[in-house]
Every structure is written in C-alpha cells, then in structure tokens.
C-alpha cells in the first residue's frame with residue numbers, strides 16, 4: 289500500500305547523519321519457537337541491562353485490560369465547536385489545565401503537571417471554572433462574533449460584518465467542512481500557576497506567544513474571507529483575478545485624494561494563487577496609452593516601507609470605465625488615519641478624559657521618530673529612482689504591523705495626471721513638505737494642525753523634544769534652493785541607530801518564537817512516521833508487517849512513550865515524558881531504555897539510536913513501495 293503523498297516530507301525530520309542499525313544487534317527476547325515474544329509491559333528508562341524492580345512500576349496498559357478512569361485526562365484539550373451546538377460539553381473533554389513538565393520520568397496518576405504540589409490544590413477549582421465557562425458558551429458564540437461554526441455557512445465576521453469563510457478556494461470540494469479558527473481560546477497562564485521555579489515551565493513556554501499566534505491566525509483568516517460577488521454587485525472575474533472582497537466598507541467615498549472615487553478589494557490571482565489588493569479608480573477613462581508605462585518604474589521598486597505594485601489595467605467589468613491597480617495585499621492592515629484618527633482611536637482618547645496629564649493621548653515621541661525614519665527610508669528609495677511619492681496622506685499609508693508603515697497607492701497619481709507632465713524636482717520637494725505636514729498632524733493629533741502652524745509648533749514644543757520641533761520645522765520650511773532626503777537622514781542620525789536596534793530586538797523575539805514552533809514541527813513529523821508504521825493492517829502482502837521485525841520494537845516503544853500506567857493501573861499522562869522521549873529519539877541518543885512485552889515475560893534493552901534506526905528502516909520500506 290503506498291503511503292500518503294505527504295509522507296516524504298516527514299522524512300526531513302531525520303538528519304542524514306543517522307546510521308540505520310540492523311535489529312539483529314538488539315537483544316530480542318524470544319519464546320520457545322524463536323519468534324519474538326509479544327510484550328505487554330514496558331519499564332521506564334534504564335541505563336543498564338539489569339532490571340530494577342522500582343523502574344518496573346510503570347506498566348503498559350494491555351489492550352484487553354479495562355482500566356479505571358483517570359481523574360484527569362488530556363485526551364481532548366482542543367475545543368470542538370461543532371459539538372457545542374448539539375450536545376453539552378463534557379468536563380473531561382476540556383480539562384486541559386496548564387501543565388508543568390518536570391525532568392523526572394516518574395509521574396503520578398493523571399498528573400499532567402508533573403509537580404503534585406502545583407496541581408493538587410488547583411485542579412478541582414480550575415476544572416469547575418472551565419466547565420462553567422464552557423457551558424456558558426453553548427449556543428452562544430455571539431460574544432466572540434461567531435454565529436455559525438461551519439465553513440459552508442456564512443460567518444459573522446469579527447472584522448467585517450458580512451464576511452464568510454467559504455469553499456471558494458477549495459473548488460470541487462464543496463462538501464468540505466471547515467471550522468473557524470479558535471484563536472480566542474488561547475489565554476495567558478493563570479496567576480496561581482505563574483509563580484514557577486526557574487526549572488519549571490507552563491505549557492505556553494513550548495509554543496509561540498499568544499499575541500503573535502492570534503495575530504497570525506487573524507491574518508490567515510482574513511486572507512480566506514470572501515463574499516458572494518452578486519450580493520455586492522462585484523464581477524466574478526476581473527482580468528486574472530477572482531474572489532473580490534471589498535476592503536473599504538464605508539458608504540461615502542471621498543474624491544479628495546485622487547480626484548476620483550476609489551474602492552479597494554482583496555482578490556485572488558488565478559495565475560499564481562496569491563492574494564492581492566485591487567485599487568479601482570472609478571469612472572476614469574484612460575486616453576493616452578503611454579500613461580501605462582509610468583507603472584514600470586514603480587514595479588521595479590521593492591522596499592520594506594512601500595506597498596509593491598504588480599500591474600495596472602483598465603476594465604469595464606464594473607459597468608464603467610475603471611482604472612485598476614494591483615498591489616500586494618497586507619492582511620488586517622489599517623491606514624495611519626484609522627489608527628490615530630479613526631473611531632477606535634477617538635474612543636480610546638475619550639476613555640482617557642479625566643485621566644492625569646501624563647496620560648495625554650499624544651503619540652509617543654519614540655513612535656513618531658520611528659514613523660519618520662520609515663517614511664524617510666521609503667522616500668529615499670523613491671527619489672533615488674527618479675520618482676516622487678505624491679501621496680503622503682494618513683489615508684494612504686498602511687500600518688501593516690506594530691508601528692510598521694508602508695506607503696500605499698504609489699504610482700496612481702503619475703498615471704492619472706500623465707497629461708499634465710509635472711516637474712519631478714518640484715514633486716520631490718512637495719514630498720518633503722507633505723512629510724512635514726504629516727508629522728505635524730500626528731504630533732498634534734489633529735487633522736487641522738497645519739491650518740495654524742505657529743500654534744501647532746507651540747504645542748509640539750510643549751510635548752516633544754527640541755529635536756522633533758526642529759525636524760518638523762525643517763521639513764515644512766521653504767526649500768533654499770532645494771531640500772533633499774539625505775539632509776533629513778543626516779538630521780535623523782543616531783535615531784536611525786536606535787531604530788535598527790529596536791528592529792533587531794523585535795527580530796530576535798520572533799526568531800525565538802520560531803525556534804519553539806520548530807521543535808513542535810519536528811515532533812509532529814516524528815509522530816506522523818509513527819502513524820504510518822504502527823498498526824498498519826496490511827503491507828507487502830504481510831498482515832503481520834507492523835507487528836514483526838523492526839516494527840515490533842517501534843510498537844513497544846510507542847507503548848513505552850504513550851501507554852504507560854502507574855502502579856494503580858491509571859494511565860500516565862505525563863506530556864514531559866512524551867516530549868523527552870521523542871526528542872531523544874529524534875536526536876538518536878545512545879541512552880538505553882527497557883521495553884517490556886505486553887505479557888510481561890520478556891524485555892528488550894535498546895538505545896534511542898537503535899529505535900531510530902528501526903523507524904528509519906520501516907519508513908524506508910513504506911516509501912520504497914510507492
């Protein structure tokens with residue numbers, strides 16, 4: 289039987305340095321017939337061939353033995369919303385409190401903490417609280433903005449009212465059920481389990497931070513959002529793009545920036561399968577074909593603070609003459625206007641009314657410098673390419689991450705005003721002036737700050753350093769004869785170093801988060817290999833394939849890792865033991881362990897290195913059969 293197509297990827301988990309070892313070197317226990325004895329009992333790790341009676345306490349649960357139920361289970365820590373609509377949530381399906389792994393191999397019954405001192409006083413109240421809160425969830429997901437838990441149905445989006453996660457991207461698989469992501473269920477460690485000793489860890493310590501996880505989930509979910517094109521009067525297809533999803537939900541469309549109404553849609557490209565943002569300039573009839581060439585210069589610009597443009601074309605698919613620009617899509621981004629002047633920002637400043645003066649809702653100076661450095665960097669790139677941004681406006685600057693800015697809509701003005709042939713030098717001077725105006729607007733947190741410049745400068749002098757005031761004055765001053773971006777860069781000087789330091793620190797944090805997930809991926813691939821090999825019903829015309837030879841050792845090892853029971857016959861649910869064993873297996877260490885047959889009549893002493901060789905050889909057998 290051929291393994292699933294994904295099987296080759298699991299092979300990556302095994303470093304090439306791993307030397308396969310024949311199972312003949314393993315001290316196999318045999319019965320009178322010389323056949324391997326079926327083992328029903330496994331002992332914990334041992335480093336010598338002598339069987340320590342204390343180490344034999346942990347037994348593998350025989351498949352035929354009915355065991356009493358453990359008090360705590362980890363069998364279903366993942367919340368399954370589909371069950372909630374119909375039945376009640378069972379306590380044992382959610383009793384996944386924090387677990388604190390420890391290094392010892394000994395575990396008490398049903399103790400996921402590995403440290404009895406931590407677990408015993410808190411387990412019961414934690415369970416009760418979780419059961420209560422989960423019961424409250426039944427049939428009432430409105431608090432999370434989710435009404436329908438199936439992929440096929442329309443979902444009340446957390447972000448945009450009418451969004452639906454649908455099957456459009458899975459064409460031909462209409463029956464596919466899909467659960468919305470449950471990112472809201474991740475919580476921080478509770479205070480009573482947070483005060484851990486230095487060697488102790490909560491389960492959160494093994495995975496990426498909750499905020500980052502939630503942010504990434506939300507972005508992924510946003511990428512998959514679609515609407516029914518007919519409901520929104522949108523074309524099903526536009527050039528090589530489909531699945532249009534309106535990003536601008538406001539009814540009133542302003543003509544202030546471009547002189548034309550514009551709309552933005554998320555869409556998917558049928559050529560490369562990627563998601564893009566389409567900007568439609570409505571009612572624009574392109575009279576000069578040469579104008580299209582202006583986009584070429586912009587297509588060559590790749591910069592961390594500029595939204596890249598892919599192409600531009602005209603279309604009548606909306607029922608009018610539209611000019612369409614295709615940009616990179618940055619999920620869940622907001623405009624700088626939304627962040628600092630939108631309804632949410634205003635709400636936040638209202639909450640602060642009456643608060644002490646020190647909590648004045650001005651934007652922190654550190655953030656303002658960061659904004660200025662990023663926008664200056666973008667301008668440097670644009671001006672060096674002989675172009676001008678022409679749109680330094682809070683509604684046309686995207687915030688795509690924490691304090692991360694990207695200039696949006698680049699190239700549109702060049703095409704729209706092609707016939708007027710403006711002087712590029714003047715436009716670049718305008719860019720610097722507009723940058724100054726933007727900084728003044730942000731520093732005063734007022735969209736009308738530039739109407740009364742002297743008053744605004746006084747305000748800035750009161751709230752920010754002299755350097756900030758001088759910088760804004762420079763940006764807004766008359767060019768004598770010309771100001772350049774290089775002058776701004778030299779004035780920014782040491783602040784650029786500070787910015788680089790901050791960026792690299794943030795990068796270190798992300799890299800360490802990535803490292804944690806890397807371990808999980810490694811273990812997941814190892815578990816997949818186990819799954820392919822263990823209990824395989826029929827392979828190579830041999831129904832006993834998975835029960836004999838190297839595979840038998842793998843099966844006993846699986847029992848050793850997952851199916852141990854304590855002296856009272858209760859399952860040992862020690863996640864730390866599982867992680868330790870799997871990591872040692874993946875590394876192929878020389879440490880030896882004792883595997884015991886299920887009938888407890890014989891035992892094997894094998895090293896992790898040998899077990900790893902067995903897995904590799906069994907998996908190779910399966911791969912070869914493809």
Ligand SMILES: Nc1ncnc2c1ncn2[C@@H]1O[C@H](COP(=O)(O)OP(=O)(O)OP(=O)(O)O)[C@@H](O)[C@H]1O
Pocket residue numbers: 535536538541542545550551552565595615616617618619620621622623625683684686696
């Ligand atoms: N490239 C993009 N990637 C992701 N989202 C984008 C992109 N471009 C725009 N958006 C989103 O689309 C929404 C509307 O953008 P738009 O530029 O129209 O802002 P606006 O404030 O509505 O401006 P205007 O008043 O000119 O229409 C914003 O929320 C913005 O975050």
